[in-house]
Amino acid sequence: AQSVTQLGSHVSVSEGALVLLRCNYSSSVPPYLFWYVQYPNQGLQLLLKYTSAATLVKGINGFEAEFKKSETSFHLTKPSAHMSDAAEYFCAVRGNFGNEKLTFGTGTRLTIIP
Amino acid sequence: KAGVTQTPRYLIKTRGQQVTLSCSPISGHRSVSWYQQTPGQGLQFLFEYFSETQRNKGNFPGRFSGRQFSNSRSEMNVSTLELGDSALYLCASSLGIAGGPGEQFFGPGTRLTVL
Numbered sequence: 001a002q003s004v005t006q007l008g009s010h011v012s013v014s015e016g017a018l019v020l021l022r023c024n025y026s027s028s029v030p031p032y033l034f035w036y037v038q039y040p041n042q043g044l045q046l047l048l049k050y051t052s053a054a055t056l057v058k059g060i061n062g063f064e065a066e067f068k069k070s071e072t073s074f075h076l077t078k079p080s081a082h083m084s085d086a087a088e089y090f091c092a093v094r095g096n097f098g099n100e101k102l103t104f105g106t107g108t109r110l111t112i113i114p
Numbered sequence: 115k116a117g118v119t120q121t122p123r124y125l126i127k128t129r130g131q132q133v134t135l136s137c138s139p140i141s142g143h144r145s146v147s148w149y150q151q152t153p154g155q156g157l158q159f160l161f162e163y164f165s166e167t168q169r170n171k172g173n174f175p176g177r178f179s180g181r182q183f184s185n186s187r188s189e190m191n192v193s194t195l196e197l198g199d200s201a202l203y204l205c206a207s208s209l210g211i212a213g214g215p216g217e218q219f220f221g222p223g224t225r226l227t228v229l
Binding site for chain 1: 149156170172215217222223225
């Protein structure tokens with residue numbers, strides 16, 4: 001079964017600094033990978049998805065993620081953090097066999113320091 | 115296109131009662147998944163429905179059940195509520211087509227508090 005591991009349950013960065021949120025997946029074949037963001041008292045919003053079309057995926061709000069098969073990673077980055085980026089971020093994986101369910105990581109809470 | 119809607123947004127129940135939550139997916143989406151989110155356990159998958167049939171199921175007791183109607187709207191029911199059922203219940207919809215990435219779009223959730 002596919003799984004994802006998010007390293008760091010809490011990450012703090014200064015406003016304007018690089019944001020790097022880590023996600024490693026476990027799968028025997030390249031799966032579908034996703035990053036979601038959740039703001040307080042809201043549902044999850046899709047930031048970006050990897051579908052094997054390109055290893056560097058650009059998403060909304062200036063975020064991007066790079067799929068690295070050799071490292072089984074799909075880290076999320078943003079060059080310059082904004083205060084509005086403060087939220088919880090979830091990495092998720094779905095196998096590409098049939099109709100497998102989506103499996104989420106434990107989440108990383110991002111705090112932006114003014 | 116309207117997004118995923120969930121009703122009600124907030125619920126307060128007492129132990130032993132039962133509750134029904136409703137989810138209307140994005141128009142054209144045939145798959146609806148339900149998740150429970152708590153601070154201690156994170157996001158946990160409950161079940162997925164596609165074309166009125168349960169397609170996937172998580173590891174929850176039988177007190178948690180769901181169904182999907184012909185218009186793809188879904189309901190989930192929790193019977194004999196326990197304090198530990200207090201959580202944010204999220205519904206997500208997707209096209210449900212096999213072979214695709216199957217990205218899910220989430221509703222705002224229903225916050226259930228069990229007293």
